[in-house]
Amino acid sequence: MSEDDILPSLETQPGLINFRVLVSAKEAGCLIGQNGAVIDSIRDETATRAGISQLRPGTHERILTVSGLVDSAAKALSYFAQALVNASSETPFSYSYFPLKQMSRIANVEGQTTVLRMMVPNSQIGTLIGARGLRIQQIQRQCNVSMIVSKSFLAGSSERLVELQGTVDNLYDAVRIVGRCLLSGASSSEETVLYVPRPSSKAAEVPKPATTQETVSFRDDIVGALIGKHGSRIQGVRKVSGATIAISEEDGTGERSFTISGSPSAVGKAKRLLAFNLEREEQRRADHETHASNSFHSDEKGREDENEKGREDENEEGREHENNLAESRDGDPSRKDIADGDDGPGESEPADGTSRGEDDDQAESVSTAA
Structure with missing residues (x-):
């Protein structure tokens, strides 16, 4: 299959088209210009109708619409792209609130590039991509641009994002082809639900909880x-x-x-x-x-136990001493007499040293004399 069979011919003018491009609030200001000077100039030069939606509270996105013949609308978009290039050289744009992440900051095509985020009805995505992706691949090769198509719909709509990155001239060539592809696949039977910018999760005002x-x-x-x-x-x-x-x-x-x-x-x-x-x-x-x-x-009880043990030891020593003393007496007869009370004067002998027999004799003599 030749390239002519993959892409629509640029020799024909298929009719009118309405491009919808998602821009940031900051970009919108650059496209409008002071007192509308930029957008008015582009309208006049390209004979197209162009406008930018109002900024809704809590949102960071606005929508640029360009209507006219395909080539005229493509020329108008290339002029808007040039305005973005001029403005971004002073202050780079941030796209943190967009549904798709920004393409690589390092351009993969030669020259000063910019990005167009076109919103395309889902019913027309197939005709833009082509069988096995051949058509979108051919557009990128032929026009020297980068393209990426979102897999999901924009919130609350049946539209998907198609991002194109390239120089202003290359974007013009690509948009001419894209416009023809979209018109060839347009379906009048399927209704398109257009995307309306909504407050992002970062920008939405959430009531502060009571403190x-x-x-x-x-x-x-x-x-x-x-x-x-x-x-x-x-x-x-x-x-x-x-x-x-x-x-x-x-x-x-x-x-x-x-x-x-x-x-x-x-x-x-x-x-x-x-x-x-x-x-x-x-x-x-x-x-x-x-x-x-x-x-x-525990310490008190320990001391009491020690005291009790000490008393038991003393008693034991006393008993041992008595036993030793008893054993000593049993082994020595003289000590036994002492133990029996025979170691001094007692009841059996008078204190003066006389024997019991002598006392008896004296007593008997006294009785006879009487």
Whole structure:
């Protein structure tokens, strides 16, 4: 298949076309010009109708429309592209809010390039791409431009983006061919839902959640534990809860205030985390005191056990001493007499040393004499 069979002929003028191009709000200002000077000049020179949509609140996009004969509309778009080139040389444009990411900042074609983001009805994408992508590939080769087609629709519409990057002259050639391709594949039976710029997720105004503030107080002796080493614990509470926590200085009252600010849910979560940390610290201290008390009682009991053991040892020594003494007496007869009470004067013998027999004789003599 020859190139002439792939692309439509440029010798014919197929009719009127309406190009829709997505531009940023900043680009739109450059295309309009001071007091509309730029857009008016392009209209007059190309005999086309051109306009730019109003900027909707919360959006960053506007739509440039150019209507006329295909070649005239293509010429008008090339003039608008030149205006973008002139403006971008002073301040590069940003396309962060567009559905497609911007093409490489490094141009893949020679010369000073710019980008046109054409919005094309999905029903006409097939005729632009061609069988197995041959048509769009041929446009890029023949016109020395880069093209990319979005896979998804623009939000709330049946349109898709077709981005063309190239020099102004090359874009003009490409748009002439693109216009002819689109007209050849136009369908009157399928209704097109046009894209309308909407607030982006970054630009949409989201009502700020209601904020609240609460103050809780803690004893001076517990504040250090709630703050943590190098502030690690209080920073963790701030991070997890999303609340702001300000801590007062010591004022001699014995307490310090924690002022918690944020959404109601954030403040509530911060209070719960602080309460948890407080309970954990108090439990740690209670366990420490219990351990210390148990250690004290254990020491006391140890001393009592030692004293009791000492008394038992003394008793044991006393019993051993008595046993030793008894064994000593059993082995020595003289010691046995002493043990039996025969080691001195007793009831059986008078204290004066006389024997019991002598006393009896004297007593008997006295009785006879009487």
